[in-house]
Amino acid sequence: MNPAPARRKARIALRLLAVALLGCVTWSAQADDAALQQLLTDYLRSQTAAEGEVDISVTMPAIAMPACKNPRPFLPGRNPRVAGNITVGVQCPGDRPATRYFQARVNVIADYYVAARDLMPGDVIGMADIRREQGDLSRLPGNVATRPEALVGMSASRRVAAGRALSESMVHAPVAIKRGELVRVVAVGPGFSITTEGKALNAAPLGGDVRVSTQEGSIVIGRSTNENTVTITR
Known part of the structure; x- marks a missing residue:
């Protein structure tokens, strides 16, 4: 009996088994990445204070990373603004690497307020002096006014041209x-x-x-x- 065909069949079977196992590992890694991506998306949504339509996109690395068994999302830095292009981290206790970072984009479509007329320093602001608009807050100053209560009754700190977005740093108590x-x-x-x-x-x-x-x-x-x-x- 010629053992060559048997050995060839055995090698083919081993190759097929290796491909199958590799496929399972790849699928598992992709599933872990998808779950982590959803976790980070939900976390960023919970950290978004502004009211409005929130669109979040978390970019995962092209190469699958090792599974993170007990992921703990966090925002690097001190009181970061959750809008625009940001970095979000996740701690993986006991895994390697133990801390991982991902890039994300957070768009927040919400109401904000602009000057309805030219405001001069010392002008006390009333409802007729402001106008509500809607847009992506990630493209506006971090302390843009999203509530009229933050403006009405306050005094303008500087000249503000009509149509310019109003931030809380532009006003002070009269x-x-x-x-x-x-x-x-x-x-x-x-x-x-x-x-x-x-x-x-x-x-x-x-x-x-x-x-x-x-x-x-x-x-x-x-x-x-x-x-x-x-x-x-x-």
Whole structure:
């Protein structure tokens, strides 16, 4: 009996088995990558604070990585903004590599606000001064205003052209007391109330701290309670 055909059949069978095993490993790795990609997508969606339509795309490496048995997603850096092109990490305790990083794109289509007219420094903003628009927040400043409450009643810090997106850094609480103006100083405590006048040594918004030089020559610190009153509580 010629053993050659038998050996050839055995080699072919081994090759077919190897191909099958390789196919199983590749499929398993692809399945693990798909599960990890979905996990990272869900994690990024949970970290997106803005309301609106969120589209997330996580790029997986071209070569399948070893399985991550207990994946723990995280965002590198301190309080990163979850919008635009970002990096997302995953910790794989006990596996190699133990920490892996992936690139992702997060688009957030939501409402934001722009100036409805030219705003000048010191202008107090009302609803008629802002206009709602919708767009991709990842292409706008990180602190773009998405709620009217962040703008209405505030004072413009600088000139803002009509149509420009408004960010919370462009506004501040309106000044209630100006530096150098005369103010009424009210000191209140258990069973007493004393009123005098003085000069404000610093500007302050409503509720802000004010240093006042009183008529008696002393310097006191109180809180602005309206446009010309500083209250000291004892």
